[in-house]
Amino acid sequence: MNSNTFQDQKDQKLSYKFGSMQHVDKGVRQQAVDHNIEVIKYGQELGSTSLTVWLADGSSFPGQLNFRNAFNNTLESLQSVYDALPDDWKIFVEYKAFEPNFYSTTVGDWGQSLLYANKLGEKAYTLVDLGHHLPNANIEQIVALLLNEQKLGGFHFNDSKYGDDDLTVGSIKPYQLFLIFKELVEGMDARGLNHATDLGWMIDASHNIKDPLEDLLQSVEAIKLAYAQALLVNSKALNDAQLNNDVAGAQEILQDAYRTDLRPVVAEARLRAGAALNPLGLYREQQIRQQLIGKRGEQTVATGL
Numbered sequence: 001m002n003s004n005t006f007q008d009q010k011d012q013k014l015s016y017k018f019g020s021m022q023h024v025d026k027g028v029r030q031q032a033v034d035h036n037i038e039v040i041k042y043g044q045e046l047g048s049t050s051l052t053v054w055l056a057d058g059s060s061f062p063g064q065l066n067f068r069n070a071f072n073n074t075l076e077s078l079q080s081v082y083d084a085l086p087d088d089w090k091i092f093v094e095y096k097a098f099e100p101n102f103y104s105t106t107v108g109d110w111g112q113s114l115l116y117a118n119k120l121g122e123k124a125y126t127l128v129d130l131g132h133h134l135p136n137a138n139i140e141q142i143v144a145l146l147l148n149e150q151k152l153g154g155f156h157f158n159d160s161k162y163g164d165d166d167l168t169v170g171s172i173k174p175y176q177l178f179l180i181f182k183e184l185v186e187g188m189d190a191r192g193l194n195h196a197t198d199l200g201w202m203i204d205a206s207h208n209i210k211d212p213l214e215d216l217l218q219s220v221e222a223i224k225l226a227y228a229q230a231l232l233v234n235s236k237a238l239n240d241a242q243l244n245n246d247v248a249g250a251q252e253i254l255q256d257a258y259r260t261d262l263r264p265v266v267a268e269a270r271l272r273a274g275a276a277l278n279p280l281g282l283y284r285e286q287q288i289r290q291q292l293i294g295k296r297g298e299q300t301v302a303t304g305l
């Protein structure tokens with residue numbers, strides 16, 4: 001479930017123009033808390049077990065905000081939501097470097113998110129949206145450390161070239177995606193986590209240029225490919241190389257896995273699971289077929305007349 005206190009809704013009493021959970025007005029903060037609790041209730045009806053909170057809160061000009069007060073107000077608000085969380089639920093605190101605010105963001109990076117998650121308690125985790133970092137951030141290192149701290153809640157998969165987060169996962173930095181999965185495989189194995197269920201796997205992208213369903217198919221393919229490549233890494237050899245300070249050797253091991261074309265393996269695995277060899281091709285074929293049926297239908301109508 002995702003709450004939304006970053007847009008004013010119709011008939012909403014108070015505005016989030018100057019923030020929601022960070023707001024100087026207790027009434028606005030309470031409205032944001034109440035909304036999150038309402039979202040949890042809807043989630044229970046839907047069978048969900050997690051709430052993702054992303055806040056647009058921050059400031060666009062120096063002096064606009066008292067950073068410490070904004071942090072403490074947000075913590076107090078999150079604590080109220082946390083207290084309303086069912087026992088088997090998790091709360092994910094998502095961070096974002098900038099936008100819509102351009103000077104400060106109250107949950108602006110993984111450090112701030114982790115502070116909240118640690119203070120809230122064991123049901124609170126950090127959520128990593130790949131596109132929410134400053135350019136060139138080392139996301140794989142962030143992932144490794146969050147896993148190490150048992151505070152990695154899950155992902156919003158997408159990609160980014162400059163600043164925004166809505167590009168298709170793997171379309172800009174596929175090597176980075178592979179390196180993230182390499183940390184995931186290693187860290188989850190070390191922690192004994194279930195690869196399929198113990199993290200939240202989400203695709204967070206928005207498309208008006210591509211057919212969103214085609215983009216979803218491409219996204220899933222990119223994720224599966226990065227995962228397969230990460231599974232191919234010879235972790236024992238890599239560990240040996242690291243212990244011997246064999247820098248070139250370590251790089252070779254990673255690039256050997258990354259440069260192996262695993263597309264046929266992923267396609268075969270999909271086929272064996274009862275799905276399509278080429279999902280995008282199949283989807284397009286079906287689109288054409290439906291268009292033809294539609295035309296034939298029109299012809300039938302025309303003939304009938």
Ligand SMILES: [Mn+2]
Pocket residue numbers: 054094129156204
């Ligand atoms: Mn997101």
